[in-house]
Amino acid sequence: MINVGIIGLGNVGAGALQILQENADQIALKLGFPLCVRAVCSRNLENKPATEGAIRTTDWREVVAHPDIHIVAELIGGTTVAREVIDAAIANGKSVVTANKELMARCGAEIYDRAIAGRVNLAMEASVAGGIPIHAVLREGISGDRITTLYGILNGTCNYILTEIERRGANFEDVLKEAQAQGYAETDPSADVDGFDARSKLAILSALAFGERIVPDDIFTEGIRRIMPVDFAYAHQLHHTIRLICAARQTHAGLILSVRPSLIPQSTILASVRGAYNAVWVRGKYGADTFYYGRGAGPHPTGVAVVSDLMRVAREIRSGSPERVSPFAHARLGEYLPIPITLNEAAYYLRFRVVDRPGIIAQLAAALAAENISIDSVLQLPQENWRDLPFVITVEPTTEASVRAAVARMAELNFLIEPPLAMPMEKSL
């Protein structure tokens, strides 16, 4: 029998506990031995599910110090107490399962080093895209491949908002308010709509995919606040749609990492990801493209990830096999070094909101030409629907640096109501 201590009974903790209890018989049959919840720690002891046979406490130290407990599940989140919990568990010779995206994104490599030195196991499937077993896929399923590109839709709130703007032509602010009312978005929505949540997830996934120590600050990040219904109308004209795309692409110069609204072809399977779902698209040198899709969050999908991790770690403990190689460190030093986003090469979509007057296109075209950027198409929908005449110029593949230089040149053009919105067009999907 392997004993588990659960620290944190929020959504994820309660979901995992329920699965461990209800599904105990099947878990034991799959493992060949039972997995037993021996202790549960939560901030308070009221209104919490029954946990027969388990110690109930509000003091996490009691759990990480308990001599019978083999695995500690850290499910409280955040980067302060959670870090203390994990460090103490490892120091006490316990293996750790965590759902902590923020902490693992920032300190995952360091925590894995500690676990390896302490000869215990560490697992974090639940930290990214709860319902999608993307860690198992990268760690085991396609470990023989050499990954070249990873695209993700990793924030369910943003994907819900974008697909509602697309479906109903509603404004960002209105959809956000609805999402908040329905509990899909937080009162302070910044972590979601400004891309920070997705950035942490991409940091973890790209570290796993490329074996490099990647942290959130390595990732260029832009949120979805500026996306308007008219952007979907133009994107559809181009047979594309718009999603908040987390991208990690290996290039000759290095690894390009970004979280930003991007145009993706409607024909790609990523474009069929609607609502609060998450998805990851991976291209390998050998295995070509694979795609993984599921719920991004929720007590039960994330709970499945936690329980599956507990099962894997329990198996490893039974076979006396601690963590040996950090998933963050299989790249040769610098093999996949992150490089600045300004080196990104792509076709771009540029959307302008202007006060109408003659010569607008000529002046914008001149700014692009001055940076050696070739125009691919100029799109303008019938004006009646749009007071401020949003129109679009798409440009042939160029660098982000050139696009930024051209946009800087446009700053002095006083017919622009706001700076142009620039989005890459991910044609390689």
Next chain:
Amino acid sequence: MINVGIIGLGNVGAGALQILQENADQIALKLGFPLCVRAVCSRNLENKPATEGAIRTTDWREVVAHPDIHIVAELIGGTTVAREVIDAAIANGKSVVTANKELMARCGAEIYDRAIAGRVNLAMEASVAGGIPIHAVLREGISGDRITTLYGILNGTCNYILTEIERRGANFEDVLKEAQAQGYAETDPSADVDGFDARSKLAILSALAFGERIVPDDIFTEGIRRIMPVDFAYAHQLHHTIRLICAARQTHAGLILSVRPSLIPQSTILASVRGAYNAVWVRGKYGADTFYYGRGAGPHPTGVAVVSDLMRVAREIRSGSPERVSPFAHARLGEYLPIPITLNEAAYYLRFRVVDRPGIIAQLAAALAAENISIDSVLQLPQENWRDLPFVITVEPTTEASVRAAVARMAELNFLIEPPLAMPMEKSL
């Protein structure tokens, strides 16, 4: 160092060997130790890739008997010699990685029992949906869930043919001939287009998903030869499309298993699987729906599966952890017993080809009414395009037994050019 012996240098063997050679450095970094190809066996020794440091032989017995070899990769296929190879390897204390769909579908449970008794490891990721790491997903990634439904598109040839019929309105026979000319389909296409290949794959996946000893004969199987372009026209009217769907569904009565052309809603992500791709859609009691997509075949995608398996097994050997629990046997006895397809409940699509005369609908409706089947809709496209007036009746959810009884009643109606084509409509996706 862990040493591998490869038996079989066809498409899959050559692909796996190439990855092991080209990607050796990254594999060693991920594992923490090198994976070395120590022997290679093929039917002849001409025109084969160089294998420095490895024994080259045409006698598989030399490989399975070699004292330095830890893992034997059985990549010859078929159920005769391959079985001998695997049995001999296990008897000699070697772990086994296999890509053998047919053998594992028929004898997987028995071979796992042997491996467990012999205290070695066994892995078979490459046996189903080469490019999709669905075994790792079921075995590890979502092992904490309790799977209720699994749908697969598991035969790339059929999916290619169906999506070409859909895209171009071409006939089955013409698309098949093209696919044969292009090497996508075999000269004898029966294993693909009659569903037998998909049936073997579903046997393996449903065994893994439900932990039950399921063999191909448990699975109702029907191929795609009867699908006409007009079926897609009608399916589209119903906002559906048609795919060869491998289904395993847990019901109160037991497990319903089938491989058959089926209508699936255009809004489901399974409907976006086009061309020679494979996909698996899984619903769990806790994790809700997840979806996995990739190449179904090809030397490199399947090679990645073989190499990833070799890496996993190598890790297990290093940690002294043999197979302990058969993936085919975690269900309690009879928990997921396969039940006859006649107990299937679904809405059905019935397509009729008739010689025009008055009273046709009335007579067909009478046959349905006699079996207590309610008509949902009657669809008829403009006649000019179709000489034999194919038209469609969809019926409300009923049992397969009732549909068959109604179809039997229709046998005496002499206006029918051929028996009705009945397909379930998978609305639960």
